[in-house]
Amino acid sequence: MQRIPLISQEQQQRIALRNQPDTTRLWQILDAVKDPEIPALSIWDLGVLQDIEVSNDGVLVIITPTYSGCPAMDTIADDIRAALAAAAISPVRVRTRLAPAWTTDWLSAKGREQLRSYGIAPPEQSGADELTPDSGISCPHCGSVQTRRISEFGSTACKALFRCNDCSEPFDYFKKI
Numbered sequence: 001m002q003r004i005p006l007i008s009q010e011q012q013q014r015i016a017l018r019n020q021p022d023t024t025r026l027w028q029i030l031d032a033v034k035d036p037e038i039p040a041l042s043i044w045d046l047g048v049l050q051d052i053e054v055s056n057d058g059v060l061v062i063i064t065p066t067y068s069g070c071p072a073m074d075t076i077a078d079d080i081r082a083a084l085a086a087a088a089i090s091p092v093r094v095r096t097r098l099a100p101a102w103t104t105d106w107l108s109a110k111g112r113e114q115l116r117s118y119g120i121a122p123p124e125q126s127g128a129d130e131l132t133p134d135s136g137i138s139c140p141h142c143g144s145v146q147t148r149r150i151s152e153f154g155s156t157a158c159k160a161l162f163r164c165n166d167c168s169e170p171f172d173y174f175k176k177i
């Protein structure tokens, strides 16, 4: 018997949102909007795309930044408006919601895999929130857990810089928040 991967409650709630008949098509259109930093990763799989509401006033898209002051959010909002405009959907408003704050639990399974194939180790789902230099973070290049933290901060503050002892490659680890 095949084992079904464990889906967190957060993920179940997110998937339920997509199954509302009046917005299904809109969710599908917005799957084309990607994270400006990681071109393969959709804002849905990243967990930034939160909700879509349809009313007589048009379409309201709700997004939550991965961390406050994230400079990519303006680009993401523009991309959302452009994607919906291309499908002749208007008017569209994009609203940023800060609470509840974005959490790495909102990253989808697909999103975690896309981070890994981009060379970024996804946040560890279990284990301590406190990151120690030898946390056993697996290398996105070769899969080895013989890795060590070089710096508490990687290319951005939400990442830590690691190096793999086996393949010697450095990599960013997306911190669990």
Ligand SMILES: [Zn+2]
Binding pocket: 139, 140, 141, 142, 143, 144, 164, 165, 166, 167, 168, 169
């Ligand atoms: Zn490696």
